[in-house]
Amino acid sequence: MRILAINGSPRKGGNSEILIGKVFKALEAQGFETELYQLGGQAVHGCRACGACKINLDRRCVITGDPINEVIEKMIAAQGIIIASPVYFSNVTTETKALIDRAGYVCRANGYILKRKVAAAVVAVRRAGALVTFNAINQFFHINQMIIPGSTYWNLGIGGAPGEVEADTEGLINMENLGENMGWLLRKLAQDDATR
Ligand SMILES: Cc1cc2nc3c(=O)[nH]c(=O)nc-3n(C[C@H](O)[C@H](O)[C@H](O)COP(=O)(O)O)c2cc1C
Numbered sequence: 001m002r003i004l005a006i007n008g009s010p011r012k013g014g015n016s017e018i019l020i021g022k023v024f025k026a027l028e029a030q031g032f033e034t035e036l037y038q039l040g041g042q043a044v045h046g047c048r049a050c051g052a053c054k055i056n057l058d059r060r061c062v063i064t065g066d067p068i069n070e071v072i073e074k075m076i077a078a079q080g081i082i083i084a085s086p087v088y089f090s091n092v093t094t095e096t097k098a099l100i101d102r103a104g105y106v107c108r109a110n111g112y113i114l115k116r117k118v119a120a121a122v123v124a125v126r127r128a129g130a131l132v133t134f135n136a137i138n139q140f141f142h143i144n145q146m147i148i149p150g151s152t153y154w155n156l157g158i159g160g161a162p163g164e165v166e167a168d169t170e171g172l173i174n175m176e177n178l179g180e181n182m183g184w185l186l187r188k189l190a191q192d193d194a195t196r
Helices: 015-029 052-056 068-077 094-109 130-143 169-194
Strands: 002-007 033-038 080-086 118-125 156-158
Touching: 002 015, 002 068, 015 033, 015 080, 015 118, 015 156, 015 169, 033 068, 052 094, 068 094, 080 094, 080 130, 094 130, 118 130, 118 169, 130 156, 156 169
Parallel strands: 002 033, 002 080, 080 118, 118 156
Antiparallel strands: none
């Protein structure tokens, strides 16, 4: 089973990626395959509200030339999905928002393609706005009928400069625990599918 993590931070190797790495470590220890996709830093368009995805029903957004369709395909292929974003002015990054809006419309228009995939939001924050950002990502998961495992706190790591989250012991433990819970849930769902 494959877990895809989408890093919405333009800072490759920064705090969001470090947090994803901790979740991945716990998942890999349980035998899951992991893939990190670097969305942040790529040029993306926002949703044009054209409604073409509701007419075309081809699991794609009509806007081409940016990575959103590639990410949609990767999400469809994965069993577990992590979307990570740093807090930017108390919300997700532009790249993350473009993904939420466009993948959200495409996946819902095409019969809820992400339904019952296991999903988790991960947030890197210097000081404030983590829960708004966490909620913004979780609302995407929720309206797509995805299943969200919990952890010991809300999934955030505290740090400003790249690498600073390494000092947030509680945040790192939360990520490890999130990976364990995500893996546990994925295994249970797979067992349930196998007995049907
Ligand atoms: C444009 C911009 C806006 C930011 N806004 C906030 C904010 O509202 N609250 C906050 O705590 N940190 C804010 N930060 C700091 C980042 O969230 C923080 O440095 C985070 O750890 C970056 O994660 P990364 O290394 O994965 O990019 C902002 C940073 C940038 C560049």
